[in-house]
Amino acid sequence: DSGVTQTPKHLITATGQRVTLRCSPRSGDLSVYWYQQSLDQGLQFLIQYYNGEERAKGNILERFSAQQFPDLHSELNLSSLELGDSALYFCASSAPGLGSREQYFGPGTRLTVT
Amino acid sequence: QKEVEQDPGPLSVPEGAIVSLNCTYSNSAFQYFMWYRQYSRKGPELLMYTYSSGNKEDGRFTAQVDKSSKYISLFIRDSQPSDSATYLCAMRGNNFNKFYFGSGTKLNVKP
Numbered sequence: 001d002s003g004v005t006q007t008p009k010h011l012i013t014a015t016g017q018r019v020t021l022r023c024s025p026r027s028g029d030l031s032v033y034w035y036q037q038s039l040d041q042g043l044q045f046l047i048q049y050y051n052g053e054e055r056a057k058g059n060i061l062e063r064f065s066a067q068q069f070p071d072l073h074s075e076l077n078l079s080s081l082e083l084g085d086s087a088l089y090f091c092a093s094s095a096p097g098l099g100s101r102e103q104y105f106g107p108g109t110r111l112t113v114t
Numbered sequence: 115q116k117e118v119e120q121d122p123g124p125l126s127v128p129e130g131a132i133v134s135l136n137c138t139y140s141n142s143a144f145q146y147f148m149w150y151r152q153y154s155r156k157g158p159e160l161l162m163y164t165y166s167s168g169n170k171e172d173g174r175f176t177a178q179v180d181k182s183s184k185y186i187s188l189f190i191r192d193s194q195p196s197d198s199a200t201y202l203c204a205m206r207g208n209n210f211n212k213f214y215f216g217s218g219t220k221l222n223v224k225p
Contacts, residue, residue: 002157033210043158043202043215056210090157101146105157 003027004106006091012112018079021109025072025093031055032074033094033103034066038087049074050096081113117141120203120216129225133190137203137216140184144205144212147179149188152200152218161201162188193223 003026013019025032034046045058049068060066063081068074078085088110092103120137127133135149146165150158162177164170164186170177176189186205190197200220206213 002159004157042217045210045213045215048210056213058210058213092157101163102160105159108157 002104002106004091004093004104006106006109008109009107010110012114013081014114015081015083017081018077019081019111021076021078021089023074023091023106025074026104028095029093030072030096031094032068032072033092034074034076035090035092036087037090083113086111086113115140117214118203118205118216121219122217124220124222126222126224127193129193129195129223131193133193133221135188135201135219137186138184139205141212142184143207145208146206147177147186148204149177150202150204152202158202195223195225197221198223
């Protein structure tokens with residue numbers, strides 16, 4: 001158990017809908033990262049937040065957005081969902097400073113868009 | 115062209131074998147190189163983390179980075195059935211704005 005929690009575990013929704021995925025980082029970790037893992041695209045970095053502020057952006061679609069709240073939990077919002085958005089979404093967290101090299105991944109949320 | 119190329123395998127070896135996993139990349143700005151292990155239905159876990167070129171050893175694992183050839187390797191000595199997993203290489207520059215993973219190599223170590 002990495003100490004990173006993600007809810008829900010599974011999510012099934014229809015095309016065009018909007019969903020919110022939630023992540024709670026390990027105690028003391030300030031950085032939160034979001035990733036998408038699909039069979040055709042592999043594991044892709046989406047976005048990083050550090051202590052409430054966006055720090056880095058990867059291959060995140062404009063239909064997707066994220067935020068990190070004052071209590072450091074983070075939410076990933078996916079809107080206008082398409083079939084191709086079906087994937088495993090991972091959240092990871094890391095400690096500040098030198099500890100940021102070690103990212104601890106949560107168990108993931110499996111999203112199925114029908 | 116993908117930023118990072120990795121042979122997807124699967125790679126099947128007998129217990130006790132030396133395993134060699136490799137990735138190639140094209141972006142010379144990459145400075146941090148990582149190897150992750152991912153068991154089925156689990157999140158990735160960091161195995162090795164290397165900055166710039168050189169070798170790093172941790173127990174049965176050795177990571178090598180050759181920036182001149184844009185080639186990184188992970189060696190697993192005395193492989194065990196518990197090493198059966200998918201191994202992902204990853205690399206980035208100074209920040210996470212360009213952070214890329216290989217497609218992963220599935221390894222099966224037979225008892």
